[in-house]
Amino acid sequence: MSNQGTSGWKDALIIDATCPPDLWVQGYPDWIDGGFSACALSVGGGNPGGAVAALGAAYRMIRNDPRLTQVRSAQDIRAAHRDGRLGVLLHFQSTRPLDYDPDLVEVYQRLGIRMMGLAYNRRNPLCDGCEEPSDAGLSLLGRRMIAEMNRTAILVDFAHTGWRTCAEALEVSTAPCIASHSNAHAVKAHRRNLPDAIIRGIAASGGVLGMNGFPAFVSPDPAPTLDQFIDHIVHIDSLVGSGHVGLGLDYCTITTAEYQEMIDSGAWSAENYPPPPWNYPAGITTPRTIGALADRMDERGFTETEIRGVLGENWMRLFERMWPR
Numbered sequence: 042m043s044n045q046g047t048s049g050w051k052d053a054l055i056i057d058a059t060c061p062p063d064l065w066v067q068g069y070p071d072w073i074d075g076g077f078s079a080c081a082l083s084v085g086g087g088n089p090g091g092a093v094a095a096l097g098a099a100y101r102m103i104r105n106d107p108r109l110t111q112v113r114s115a116q117d118i119r120a121a122h123r124d125g126r127l128g129v130l131l132h133f134q135s136t137r138p139l140d141y142d143p144d145l146v147e148v149y150q151r152l153g154i155r156m157m158g159l160a161y162n163r164r165n166p167l168c169d170g171c172e173e174p175s176d177a178g179l180s181l182l183g184r185r186m187i188a189e190m191n192r193t194a195i196l197v198d199f200a201h202t203g204w205r206t207c208a209e210a211l212e213v214s215t216a217p218c219i220a221s222h223s224n225a226h227a228v229k230a231h232r233r234n235l236p237d238a239i240i241r242g243i244a245a246s247g248g249v250l251g252m253n254g255f256p257a258f259v260s261p262d263p264a265p266t267l268d269q270f271i272d273h274i275v276h277i278d279s280l281v282g283s284g285h286v287g288l289g290l291d292y293c294t295i296t297t298a299e300y301q302e303m304i305d306s307g308a309w310s311a312e313n314y315p316p317p318p319w320n321y322p323a324g325i326t327t328p329r330t331i332g333a334l335a336d337r338m339d340e341r342g343f344t345e346t347e348i349r350g351v352l353g354e355n356w357m358r359l360f361e362r363m364w365p366r
Contacts, residue, residue, distance in 0.1 A: 050335045054078045054122045056353035057328065058156070058251040058289040059132065059200070059222035062095075063299075065292070066102070072127055073108055075328040078353060079118045079128035081156055081221065081289075085138035089145065092138030096131065096152055103129055113153060115360040132221065134201060135161035136186060143182070146189035155364065156221060157190060158198040159183065159206060162308060168206035171232045172310055179209040191216045194363050199223065199235065199243070200251075200289070207239045217247035217359055222289030224250075224258050224273045232313055233258050237280055244281035247362065249355050251289020254321045257314065264320035267337050274338075274351060283347045287356040292321065292328060 057072065057080040065072075065082055072080055084099055085092030103109045110121050112130040121128035131153045139145040149157075160170035167183035169176050179187075187210055190197050199207045199220040211218055220243060226234040235243075235250070243250060252273055259265040259273070274286050295303075300316050303309040320326070324333035331352075338348045 050332045050348075050352070051076060053335065053349055054118070054353040054357060055331060056080065056118070056287060056356045057292075058219075058249075058287055058356060059083060059134075059253070059291045061291065061293045064294045068292075069102075069109070069127065071328045075331045077127055077328060077331070078122035079112055079130055081130045081132040083132045083134050085133050086135070086161075087137065089138055089140055092133070092149075093152075099129065099131060111153060112155070114364045114366050115357060116366050118357060118360065130155050132156040132198075134158040134198075136165065136167055137161070139186075141166045141182065141186070143185045143189040146186065146195060147193050150193040150195055154195060156196040156198050156219070158200055158221070159186070159202045159210065161201045162310075168210075169203040170201055171203050172313060173203055176203040176205045178203070178205040179213070183210075184213050187214050196248075196359075196363060199239065201233065204236060204239060207235070208242065211239075211242040211246060214246065216363070217249075218243055219248045219359070220250040220289075222251045222253040222255075222291040224253050225276045228273045228276050229258060229260055231258050240277055240280055240285075244285040247359065249285055249287045249359050250277060251287050251356075252351075254290045254325060255293065256319050256321060259322060263315070265322045267322050267324040267334065268341075270322040270325070270334070271338060271341060275341075278347075284350055284355055284358070286351050287353065288331075288351065290321075290325070290328070293319070 055077045060080045060082050084095040103111050108126055110126045110128050112118055112128040118128045135158045160168050162170040162172040164173050167186055168179045197214055197218045200223045224234045226236045256265050260269040277286050304311055335348050
């Protein structure tokens with residue numbers, strides 16, 4: 042045990058690998074106050090035109106606040122950490138912004154996208170999302186898309202993706218695969234969480250799983266405890282050893298009307314996404330208090346290296362492999 046207490050983590054490099062824009066755009070100072078060095082801002086949920094507009098808005102935010110800096114390489118995160126700034130890494134949660142065209146992968150890589158989900162819950166021309174009952178797997182077009190992502194060093198993200206697709210993507214990808222914001226299905230049985238076989242595959246590829254604080258993915262309780270959140274880390278470490286878990290906290294807040302739009306559009310199902318308000322794990326209900334996670338992991342016997350790994354260094358090791366400069 043490190044016995045550092047909250048003040049002992051102020052120098053830690055901390056990364057949140059999934060920040061939905063609904064909360065982050067207004068609330069990003071909470072990540073700064075919490076001591077985060079970098080976060081992945083999810084942009085571009087719509088068609089290519091909407092995605093480019095979302096990227097432009099993200100650039101403007103970063104340009105207008107000296108506390109922010111755009112991340113294009115691992116060195117940028119180290120620099121942000123050194124300078125006390127928040128590095129912003131750009132992330133697509135699906136391939137819809139590409140209109141499912143592999144030729145656009147390099148375009149978006151040049152525009153700053155560094156992580157990309159294959160599907161968002163539902164079926165698309167590449168593969169099935171995790172809420173599709175058929176789970177039909179990866180299409181030939183999906184294989185082409187992954188090859189382009191590998192070539193351009195965009196991380197293949199399994200969050201929201203069907204399990205068969207994940208297994209087939211692991212077979213064809215020549216680079217590490219990740220789950221930016223997914224937990225362990227063995228701890229909480231939910232379609233958004235991943236089974237042990239996929240967790241093993243991600244780890245074997247050199248990838249990382251970001252632990253998600255969304256309550257329905259953490260525990261059966263509507264207000265999960267911090268220990269229930271940590272139980273996912275314990276389970277994954279027991280499967281594949283330490284070094285493959287990070288944070289993808291997925292802090293999200295929407296109105297009842299916005300929630301109903303997600304249900305009506307078919308992007309979410311009421312079965313798997315309970316209506317708001319949502320209670321994130323006690324102690325880390327806000328990014329400002331992320332030190333409570335480190336303290337509780339310390340109390341549960343994690344080593345300092347393991348704690349710093351979960352906070353951000355495990356992501357950094359992968360990023361330094363993928364985007365050295």
